[in-house]
Amino acid sequence: MGAEHTSVPRWGTERPAPDPSARALLLVGFGARGCAITTAWAADVPAGRAVEVLAADDADEAVLAVLTARIAGARVGWRLMLAGPEADVLAARAVALRAGVLDAEIRCAVTSTERKRVYCPHCRTTTATTAPVAGETPCDGCGRRLHVYAHVSRRAGAYLGFMADAEEVA
Amino acid sequence: MTATLPARTAARTGVLVLAVAAVADDVPGIRTLTLRRSEGGPLPAYPAGSHLVMDCGDRRNAYSLTGDGSPAEEYRVSVLLCPDGDGGSAFVHRLAVGDVVTASRPRSAFAPVSTARHHLLVAGGIGITPMLSHARAAVRWKRSFELLYGHRPGAGAHLDELRDLCGDRLAAYGSTPEMLAAVRAALADRPLGTHVYVCGPAPLIAFVEETAAELGWPAERVHAERFSAADLDPGEPFTARLARSGTRVPVPSGTSLLSALEEAGVAVPNLCRQGVCGECRVPVRSGRPLHRDLYLSEAERAAGDAVMCCVSRSVDDELELDL
Amino acid sequence: MTTALSSRVARFPFPFATDSYRYSTNVEPARRPVTTAAGGWGAGVLDVDDDYAAELAERRAVLAADPTRCQELPHMRVASWDALTTLLPELADTLPGTTSLDRVGDRWTWRNDRLGTARTFTVGDDDSLPEGPLAFLGSQIQDDVVLLDQREGALWADAGLVTFAADWSMGFDVGMRFLEVHGPVPRVHEAGVVQRAEQFLMRLQPGEEYRRTNWTMTVDRRLDTSTETYADWGRDRRLVVDDPALPDRLHLRVEVQHLIRLGVSNAVCFLVRTHVLSLRELATVPEWRQRFAAVLAELPDDMADYKGLTRFRGAAVDWLTSR
Ligand code: HEM
Ligand code: FES
Numbered sequence A: 001m002g003a004e005h006t007s008v009p010r011w012g013t014e015r016p017a018p019d020p021s022a023r024a025l026l027l028v029g030f031g032a033r034g035c036a037i038t039t040a041w042a043a044d045v046p047a048g049r050a051v052e053v054l055a056a057d058d059a060d061e062a063v064l065a066v067l068t069a070r071i072a073g074a075r076v077g078w079r080l081m082l083a084g085p086e087a088d089v090l091a092a093r094a095v096a097l098r099a100g101v102l103d104a105e106i107r108c109a110v111t112s113t114e115r116k117r118v119y120c121p122h123c124r125t126t127t128a129t130t131a132p133v134a135g136e137t138p139c140d141g142c143g144r145r146l147h148v149y150a151h152v153s154r155r156a157g158a159y160l161g162f163m164a165d166a167e168e169v170a
Numbered sequence B: 001m002t003a004t005l006p007a008r009t010a011a012r013t014g015v016l017v018l019a020v021a022a023v024a025d026d027v028p029g030i031r032t033l034t035l036r037r038s039e040g041g042p043l044p045a046y047p048a049g050s051h052l053v054m055d056c057g058d059r060r061n062a063y064s065l066t067g068d069g070s071p072a073e074e075y076r077v078s079v080l081l082c083p084d085g086d087g088g089s090a091f092v093h094r095l096a097v098g099d100v101v102t103a104s105r106p107r108s109a110f111a112p113v114s115t116a117r118h119h120l121l122v123a124g125g126i127g128i129t130p131m132l133s134h135a136r137a138a139v140r141w142k143r144s145f146e147l148l149y150g151h152r153p154g155a156g157a158h159l160d161e162l163r164d165l166c167g168d169r170l171a172a173y174g175s176t177p178e179m180l181a182a183v184r185a186a187l188a189d190r191p192l193g194t195h196v197y198v199c200g201p202a203p204l205i206a207f208v209e210e211t212a213a214e215l216g217w218p219a220e221r222v223h224a225e226r227f228s229a230a231d232l233d234p235g236e237p238f239t240a241r242l243a244r245s246g247t248r249v250p251v252p253s254g255t256s257l258l259s260a261l262e263e264a265g266v267a268v269p270n271l272c273r274q275g276v277c278g279e280c281r282v283p284v285r286s287g288r289p290l291h292r293d294l295y296l297s298e299a300e301r302a303a304g305d306a307v308m309c310c311v312s313r314s315v316d317d318e319l320e321l322d323l
Numbered sequence C: 001m002t003t004a005l006s007s008r009v010a011r012f013p014f015p016f017a018t019d020s021y022r023y024s025t026n027v028e029p030a031r032r033p034v035t036t037a038a039g040g041w042g043a044g045v046l047d048v049d050d051d052y053a054a055e056l057a058e059r060r061a062v063l064a065a066d067p068t069r070c071q072e073l074p075h076m077r078v079a080s081w082d083a084l085t086t087l088l089p090e091l092a093d094t095l096p097g098t099t100s101l102d103r104v105g106d107r108w109t110w111r112n113d114r115l116g117t118a119r120t121f122t123v124g125d126d127d128s129l130p131e132g133p134l135a136f137l138g139s140q141i142q143d144d145v146v147l148l149d150q151r152e153g154a155l156w157a158d159a160g161l162v163t164f165a166a167d168w169s170m171g172f173d174v175g176m177r178f179l180e181v182h183g184p185v186p187r188v189h190e191a192g193v194v195q196r197a198e199q200f201l202m203r204l205q206p207g208e209e210y211r212r213t214n215w216t217m218t219v220d221r222r223l224d225t226s227t228e229t230y231a232d233w234g235r236d237r238r239l240v241v242d243d244p245a246l247p248d249r250l251h252l253r254v255e256v257q258h259l260i261r262l263g264v265s266n267a268v269c270f271l272v273r274t275h276v277l278s279l280r281e282l283a284t285v286p287e288w289r290q291r292f293a294a295v296l297a298e299l300p301d302d303m304a305d306y307k308g309l310t311r312f313r314g315a316a317v318d319w320l321t322s323r
Helices: A031-044 A061-073 A086-098 B088-094 B125-140 B159-169 B176-188 B202-214 B257-263 B298-303 C002-011 C052-065 C074-094 C133-138 C193-202 C227-233 C236-242 C286-298 C301-307 C313-321
Strands: A024-030 A050-056 A078-084 A106-110 A116-119 A126-129 A136-138 A145-153 A158-163 B002-005 B016-027 B030-037 B051-056 B059-064 B074-080 B100-103 B118-124 B145-150 B170-173 B194-199 B222-224 B238-242 B248-251 B281-286 B306-308 B318-321 C070-072 C099-104 C107-112 C117-122 C144-151 C154-161 C209-219 C250-261 C268-278
Touching: A024 A031, A024 A061, A024 A086, A031 A050, A031 A078, A050 A061, A061 A086, A078 A086, A086 A106, A086 A116, A116 A145, A126 A136, A158 C227, B030 B088, B051 B074, B051 B088, B059 B074, B059 B088, B059 B125, B074 B088, B074 B125, B118 B125, B118 B176, B118 B202, B125 B145, B125 B159, B125 B194, B145 B159, B145 B176, B159 B170, B170 B176, B176 B202, B194 B202, B202 B222, B238 B257, B248 B257, C002 C268, C052 C133, C070 C074, C070 C133, C074 C099, C074 C107, C074 C133, C074 C144, C074 C154, C074 C268, C133 C144, C133 C154, C154 C193, C209 C236, C286 C313
Parallel strands: A024 A050, A024 A078, A078 A106, A116 A158, B118 B145, B118 B194, B145 B170, B194 B222, B238 B318
Antiparallel strands: A116 A126, A136 A145, A145 A158, B002 B059, B016 B030, B016 B100, B030 B074, B051 B059, B051 B100, B238 B248, B281 B306, B281 B318, C070 C154, C099 C107, C107 C117, C144 C154, C144 C268, C209 C250, C250 C268
């Protein structure tokens, strides 16, 4: 995942392959491009491994609930692979990490970074946006203009936003 | 579990002076020492799986502490007599109540992983000692665990107290094939979130590591007790030659170049004395530095023209410094 | 007033040893007294001063308004107990006479007359301290606390009680790796500063204590300059520039940060004790006035920007050098 030096994930240009040591895998694809990747992954998994493939439009509550249930029943040797837009991959990865899955057990392929979730520390609302890093977006909760900061929480799967004009004098 | 390290002669910080308060030989060939501060009082707390480095005559041995690690007035270690070993264990087996030994403060290199949902403890022979500590801490802090313990028939150190402590979470095996089969079965089917810890003879450690890898355990979930000599290495003696004054400063094993320079009246700026802050860099004119710091870059190390004198030493018998 | 003021100056941990400041892994062993041009600091780990009760009242108010300042991932409870049981005895030693600690096994009774606190609890029993050990600790010491777990070859900021953050958010950062926490800081990644720091911290042995300082500037004696309340204090950075009260409103803010390896849990306890001194107070020490002016004037723009000094640093340098 290569996010070594900052908290902002840097998705490599190489698409990861299924971990050959996995005994069971859950592949989750978001959107058409994500699902095309999970299909390709499924074909690459060596014979004899249990593979389940989930397809979803985005990381909505329903698919995240299935993911949570699968993790609860998983045994060591299980791996998670996520493919799709960054916002969905981060949201699903956050669920997995919170449930105790290790970085080493998750592989991701990101198909676009356009959409983001931005967390507002002033009112604790998370807003979906297409603003770039260092751009601005209004907060859905408090309406403040948020500066999208290059800082990402793995647990929240969200960027930090902070009030863009806090230092302006009215 | 035990590891032998070269003796360290010079003074060092944080030494514990401990008196032998009790000696027990419950199992033939295995001696349990109870140690207390000579002057009494609490001893430092430690994470489960920690060890002491004890001075044993001309050796220093690392012995696992077997308590749960909470602050207490005594430490316990159990030592297997190795008749053809290095002499450290024989030293321990000659100790009697009232004898005084010196040891390092506890060192941790095998702590339980706090996020684990379940701890699978695997011990072979005297490798039970850090696992006893893990099991006690798991009971104290209500962690989910199980212990697989392989021992020679009749020679299971701590078996009775383990039965009391662990109840049905303990499975003890007097035969190696049975033990290995149980280990394989456990590794084949444990909930995601389990971590496995192993201590014992090298073949057991290798078996656990290989089987776990084969069954898809990521290395991050597999923990083996290995005493890292690098941590404790006092280094070979050498001489520092100060080019400007022509002075020769001997640097004995166990003394840092920085301390030797200071003792010789040469002031060197320093802060961390751990090889990370970058303050104590000194230029090298000749001789090959033995870099042990975290500060210099690969290129700077390769150039060999500077050394972080708080931790680094010399490959050659003599290191010429531009001081 | 004069005595309070001069005692604040006398105890202030002025952090600059030279006329220019760059980031480094500036760690040193704790408890070493430092002599400054005005007095000294640093003989102990905890530093209780005249603002003790007022700052703890402020912490209570901040927490009441925003409980997210206190974070504890479920696996960090042992570390929180460990921090409490390590630091309460330390506080008792720091405040003899006005505090007392009685221990009968795991049953601890703590009395703190400076705050009117009297509590009895059982170590490890969550019901005996309903607000949790971390929150209770934070009600007794002025330091902010972050607890870092060590696993997967990294440190993780998995718990913390931070009400006096210098422009960051514990609520957002909880659960991050050490390197991720430092993601927004310029220069330190390229320079290897935080990577070295993490390596160093991961090697800390049970009970080892180090410290470092960090600094920034704050308008007024406002300790809660967290990201959460940026809307309340951000504007002052601009308003102070033309305020005739600038030398009284603008403060050098120094954090004395301790890094302690907790014995039982193996967590690294990061304590941040914030000291603020107005430019006018600081200027009562001529060496400090000159040195801080030089440091501020020389500081590279990216570092000044990151620290949030850009709007007022010119005005601050002008005032410091015009005297
Ligand atoms: C030897 C240890 C450490 C070193 C060398 C170090 C270094 C630094 C430096 C240079 C900065 C920039 C400060 C500024 O310019 O104002 C910083 C910021 C910070 N440090 Fe550390 N640090 C250390 C330990 C820690 C620990 C243990 C934590 C606990 C989580 C921590 C949390 C932070 C945070 C939250 C920031 C602010 C980052 C932001 O802007 O969001 N540091 N650190
Ligand atoms: S004193 Fe810090 S690197 Fe040597």
